Amino acid sequence: MLESPSLDALMSYAFECAPNGAVIVDADGIILRINAEIEHCFGYARQELLGQSIEILLPERYRLAHMAQRLSFISEGQARMMGARRNLSARRKDGVEFPVEVGLNPMTTQQGVVILASIIDISARAAEEAALRESEERLRAVMENVVDGVLTIDEQGIMQSVNPAAERIFGYRAAELLGRNIAILMPEPYHSQHNGYLANYRRTGDAKIIGIGREVTGRRKDGSTFPMDLAVSSFHLAGARAFAGLVRDITARKAAEAQIKFYAEALQAQNTELQRSNQELDDFAYIASHDLKEPLRGIHNYSSFLIEDYADKLDDDGRNKLETIKRLTQRLEDLIDSLLKFSRVGRLDLAVQETDLSDVIAAVQDSLAINLRERGVELRVPRPLPSVRCDSVRIGEVFRNLIVNAMKYNDKPVKWIEVGYVGAQPLDGEQTDRGKTTFYVRDNGIGIPQKHLDAVFRIFKRLHSRDKFGGGTGVGLPIVKKIVERHGGRIWIDSQFGEGSSFNFTLGSET
Ligand code: ADP
Numbered sequence: 107m108l109e110s111p112s113l114d115a116l117m118s119y120a121f122e123c124a125p126n127g128a129v130i131v132d133a134d135g136i137i138l139r140i141n142a143e144i145e146h147c148f149g150y151a152r153q154e155l156l157g158q159s160i161e162i163l164l165p166e167r168y169r170l171a172h173m174a175q176r177l178s179f180i181s182e183g184q185a186r187m188m189g190a191r192r193n194l195s196a197r198r199k200d201g202v203e204f205p206v207e208v209g210l211n212p213m214t215t216q217q218g219v220v221i222l223a224s225i226i227d228i229s230a231r232a233a234e235e236a237a238l239r240e241s242e243e244r245l246r247a248v249m250e251n252v253v254d255g256v257l258t259i260d261e262q263g264i265m266q267s268v269n270p271a272a273e274r275i276f277g278y279r280a281a282e283l284l285g286r287n288i289a290i291l292m293p294e295p296y297h298s299q300h301n302g303y304l305a306n307y308r309r310t311g312d313a314k315i316i317g318i319g320r321e322v323t324g325r326r327k328d329g330s331t332f333p334m335d336l337a338v339s340s341f342h343l344a345g346a347r348a349f350a351g352l353v354r355d356i357t358a359r360k361a362a363e364a365q366i367k368f369y370a371e372a373l374q375a376q377n378t379e380l381q382r383s384n385q386e387l388d389d390f391a392y393i394a395s396h397d398l399k400e401p402l403r404g405i406h407n408y409s410s411f412l413i414e415d416y417a418d419k420l421d422d423d424g425r426n427k428l429e430t431i432k433r434l435t436q437r438l439e440d441l442i443d444s445l446l447k448f449s450r451v452g453r454l455d456l457a458v459q460e461t462d463l464s465d466v467i468a469a470v471q472d473s474l475a476i477n478l479r480e481r482g483v484e485l486r487v488p489r490p491l492p493s494v495r496c497d498s499v500r501i502g503e504v505f506r507n508l509i510v511n512a513m514k515y516n517d518k519p520v521k522w523i524e525v526g527y528v529g530a531q532p533l534d535g536e537q538t539d540r541g542k543t544t545f546y547v548r549d550n551g552i553g554i555p556q557k558h559l560d561a562v563f564r565i566f567k568r569l570h571s572r573d574k575f576g577g578g579t580g581v582g583l584p585i586v587k588k589i590v591e592r593h594g595g596r597i598w599i600d601s602q603f604g605e606g607s608s609f610n611f612t613l614g615s616e617t
Contacts, residue, residue: 463491516551
């Protein structure tokens with residue numbers, strides 16, 4: 107039968123197997139015994155520690171101070187704990203330091219006073235605490251600095267925490283809010299609605315108040331109200347459910363939105379008004395021109411009657427004056443016809459359809475073939491033009507006007523005109539208008555001075571005396587511009603005075 111162990115043996119066994127490190131030192135600090143955990147923690151073999159001074163287990167910088175403390179401790183003879191708060195560090199054999207919690211127990215034995223020290227490696231706990239402190243610190247920094255107000259409430263709606271942004275937004279100090287119902291931050295009807303939500307939640311567990319980015323109205327301490335975005339989430343704290351509200355004052359955003367809306371509406375109204383007055387102007391030009399023609403025709407006819415019926419009663423001077431009246435009425439009629447043509451472009455409905463522009467150019471070229479030949483102008487089209495959606499008759503008019511001008515305003519011995527396009531993909535050095543196909547009619551004619559590049563699009567604007575370059579009424583380019591713009595395009599000129607011009611335009615809203 108096995109012998110039962112003695113109490114001493116049992117105590118030794120408990121000492122050896124204790125989960126904490128345990129060391130027994132004598133009054134001079136010499137290590138008498140250690141347990142297995144000490145070997146494990148400090149990385150020493152038992153024989154390396156027995157007989158050594160206890161300071162071997164401390165970082166060198168603490169050893170002297172520790173000796174002094176040890177002596178006073180022995181004289182006090184009181185058992186006590188030394189906690190982590192004192193930031194105790196121990197040192198492993200390999201020099202690595204680690205935090206410990208130490209309990210000291212002086213005991214009087216047959217060999218005199220000895221001290222039983224229990225040493226717990228608290229590295230893991232210290233690391234956990236540090237991590238917790240760090241995340242608390244981070245959370246605090248976020249809460250302090252975030253621009254949104256953050257408030258937490260319990261199930262009853264009582265405010266538990268508010269951050270500085272919330273204080274700022276609502277105009278309260280935190281102390282004035284904590285412990286009060288969140289409903290004070292809401293005007294009616296949100297006030298009752300919110301209480302209703304909470305009551306309903308308490309009854310049914312249905313957390314209707316939870317949601318992201320709801321737009322509600324807040325109430326400041328001074329009673330004023332403001333629009334705010336509210337996002338609510340819920341969480342559990344010590345077994346109870348709580349809610350966190352994220353609040354953003356959107357007064358500025360709302361004001362900006364209202365301003366934008368106001369301007370957009372004003373712009374829309376102006377546009378409508380502009381369209382209406384443009385239309386009115388076109389209508390007026392049309393009616394006025396139409397009505398002006400009749401008396402004009404009368405003046406013209408009566409001048410003719412006078413010349414024919416009173417030939418024998420008129421001297422040369424009188425006849426010349428009547429001829430001048432006839433010429434001027436003719437000129438006025440031409441101008442009125444131009445005005446009529448111009449106003450008609452604004453009144454016309456466009457017949458937009460898929461159109462092969464090569465066909466359009468070919469037709470224009472045919473109709474102008476004789477004039478081109480007579481004037482000795484070469485019209486070249488380097489590559490076929492693409493198909494686009496447009497009113498083919500009007501765009502034919504555009505090309506025709508531009509080609510006729512290019513033909514007219516050229517004083518070079520060798521004259522040429524080139525019609526082409528630059529694709530939406532920009533080509534080397536070519537000009538494009540925001541990724542749209544750009545069509546051009548180019549010539550090596552007289553060119554246009556830079557300062558007149560815009561003026562030539564004004565109605566009746568001519569850069570030359572009436573009869574120079576074959577005459578004209580100055581309405582061709584205004585009509586071209588109007589047609590291009592009615593197609594949603596833009597027209598502009600590149601020109602080198604004395605060397606030639608390029609009339610460029612886009613059509614529609616390609617990307
Ligand atoms: P019109 O040709 O009847 O005078 P337009 O409106 O077609 O009227 O042209 C206005 C003015 O622009 C012309 O009088 C001319 O001075 C100038 N112009 C037009 N096209 C060209 C061109 N290709 N080269 C040089 N000048 C031009």
